Amino acid sequence: xxxxxxxxxxxxxxxxxxxxxxxxxxxxxxxxxxxxxxxxxxxxxxxxxxxxxxxxxxxxxxxxxxxxxxxxxxxxxxxxxxxxxxxxxxxxxxxxxxxxxxxxxxxxxxxxxxxxxxxxxxxxxxxxx
Amino acid sequence: xxxxxxxxxxxxxxxxxxxxxxxxxxxxxxxxxxxxxxxxxxxxxxxxxxxxxxxxxxxxxxxxxxxxxxxxxxxxxxxxxxxxxxxxxxxxxxxxxxxxxxxxxxxxxxxxxxxxxxxxxxxxxxxxxxxxxxxxxxxxxxxxxxxxxxxxxxxxxxxxxxxxxxxxxxxxxxxxxxxxxxxxxxxxxxxxxxxxxxxxxxxxxxxxxxxxxxxxxxxxxxxxxxxxxxxxxxxxxxxxxxxxxxxxxxxxxxxxxxxxxxxxxxxxxxxxxxxxxxxxxxxxxxxxxxxxxxxxxxxxxxxxxxxxxxxxxxxxxxxxxxxxxxxxxxxxxxxxxxxxxxxxxxxxxxxxxxxxxxxxxxxxxxxxxxxxxxxxxxxxxxxxxxx
Numbered sequence: 001x002x003x004x005x006x007x008x009x010x011x012x013x014x015x016x017x018x019x020x021x022x023x024x025x026x027x028x029x030x031x032x033x034x035x036x037x038x039x040x041x042x043x044x045x046x047x048x049x050x051x052x053x054x055x056x057x058x059x060x061x062x063x064x065x066x067x068x069x070x071x072x073x074x075x076x077x078x079x080x081x082x083x084x085x086x087x088x089x090x091x092x093x094x095x096x097x098x099x100x101x102x103x104x105x106x107x108x109x110x111x112x113x114x115x116x117x118x119x120x121x122x123x124x125x126x127x128x129x
Numbered sequence: 130x131x132x133x134x135x136x137x138x139x140x141x142x143x144x145x146x147x148x149x150x151x152x153x154x155x156x157x158x159x160x161x162x163x164x165x166x167x168x169x170x171x172x173x174x175x176x177x178x179x180x181x182x183x184x185x186x187x188x189x190x191x192x193x194x195x196x197x198x199x200x201x202x203x204x205x206x207x208x209x210x211x212x213x214x215x216x217x218x219x220x221x222x223x224x225x226x227x228x229x230x231x232x233x234x235x236x237x238x239x240x241x242x243x244x245x246x247x248x249x250x251x252x253x254x255x256x257x258x259x260x261x262x263x264x265x266x267x268x269x270x271x272x273x274x275x276x277x278x279x280x281x282x283x284x285x286x287x288x289x290x291x292x293x294x295x296x297x298x299x300x301x302x303x304x305x306x307x308x309x310x311x312x313x314x315x316x317x318x319x320x321x322x323x324x325x326x327x328x329x330x331x332x333x334x335x336x337x338x339x340x341x342x343x344x345x346x347x348x349x350x351x352x353x354x355x356x357x358x359x360x361x362x363x364x365x366x367x368x369x370x371x372x373x374x375x376x377x378x379x380x381x382x383x384x385x386x387x388x389x390x391x392x393x394x395x396x397x398x399x400x401x402x403x404x405x406x407x408x409x410x411x412x413x414x415x416x417x418x419x420x421x422x423x424x425x426x427x428x429x430x431x432x433x434x435x436x437x438x439x440x441x442x443x444x445x446x447x448x449x450x451x452x453x454x455x456x457x458x459x460x461x462x463x464x465x466x467x468x469x470x471x472x473x474x475x476x477x478x479x480x481x482x483x484x485x486x487x488x489x490x491x492x493x494x495x496x497x498x499x500x501x502x503x504x505x506x507x508x509x510x511x512x513x514x515x516x
Binding site for chain 2: 040
């Protein structure tokens with residue numbers, strides 16, 4: 001027998017509401033621990049280093065450097081370091097044909113609020129465009 | 130050290146993609162009945178049931194432990210379901226060990242199962258597995274398990290100098306081991322070239338570097354020595370069972386290529402068992418991907434230089450430390466909830482000298498079993514001993 005089920009989830013963003021609001025604007029809002037200064041992106045509500053709950057917000061430029069990159073059949077992902085962050089971040093690459101190792105955070109699809117990175121273009125790629 | 134928790138018996142179904150119309154309920158009955166028979170026990174002798182099943186999405190059944198107690202002739206027992214991602218089966222074993230060691234139960238049936246292959250479409254299973262990580266951040270990019278494992282593997286390769294050929298050698302060896310295992314999903318006679326030329330899934334991983342989605346079930350029965358039936362065979366007891374977690378987000382790890390949580394779990398297990406890694410004679414290691422086996426062996430401290438040891442044949446059947454003689458997940462398959470239970474059963478049967486598949490050159494005394502969920506995010510390590 002076949003059985004079909006469709007689920008529509010609502011995911012309340014809770015204490016990460018500001019982080020997600022910024023992300024939907026294409027802005028990188030990181031968490032910054034007021035005790036040890038650790039900057040985490042994606043943001044955290046509890047410091048990953050010292051466990052402090054005293055965590056504030058800091059705006060990052062959204063520029064990132066690729067540390068590791070994986071290319072699949074239909075999509076590419078990378079571990080990147082956003083400028084100013086102490087953590088690495090997992091991102092989906094919007095333009096994986098580019099082999100440049102720097103990029104800029106982009107607005108995610110409305111229902112997919114992960115980190116999406118547009119890789120910078122090389123002069124050669126710009127010439128083609 | 131755990132002093133008095135023993136494996137009374139066990140059974141498993143073949144791990145494969147079911148095309149015979151059977152369901153996880155059928156597989157559960159088969160392995161529960163098989164484990165009772167193997168142990169020389171009756172259903173009425175069991176007073177605890179721990180069920181391992183990773184996701185209700187796979188079974189479409191909430192509260193599965195009550196249902197399965199009923200279905201398997203165990204109604205009346207104290208029942209619970211536990212979950213720990215890919216380590217769900219091993220977590221269930223740990224829950225059963227705790228029940229016996231604490232005296233909460235005399236004889237516990239640990240039943241692991243998962244319809245990972247035939248009950249849902251492959252793309253749907255993949256989408257669900259993507260929720261095994263931080264679903265709100267990493268998961269929302271649409272990233273899949275293979276890509277996350279690949280990012281970790283790339284960091285491991287960069288640090289250690291491992292090449293894809295090193296990964297491919299694991300894929301070949303585990304499939305060769307599986308050819309002796311009648312329950313194996315992928316008993317393949319393949320070469321390094323076959324692995325390297327198979328389609329790329331997510332670089333550096335090719336199709337043959339990946340473990341399959343499998344259906345299946347496994348069960349073991351745990352008890353104190355005094356509650357074991359009188360059978361004239363060697364028995365296996367737990368010397369240790371330990372766990373540890375790592376950060377869920379790969380990017381928050383100091384080295385995304387090192388399984389630090391697994392290292393913590395292993396250290397706890399070695400200390401609890403009062404043994405060193407050099408004392409281990411045989412290991413069943415969580416090889417969801419070929420490279421992950423090397424990352425696991427490194428974290429478990431089973432070789433000072435894992436790449437050199439692997440190239441030298443240390444982990445082969447005739448090597449000093451045979452690894453994954455069952456075929457591991459790559460060869461035997463991985464129905465998630467059943468995986469850890471089957472790993473423990475395999476190691477026990479090896480120690481008791483009655484394993485049906487590939488056997489080591491010399492009879493092992495101590496075996497290590499390693500399972501994890503996520504990218505080695507939730508880790509379980511057990512050390513078993515035969516008596």
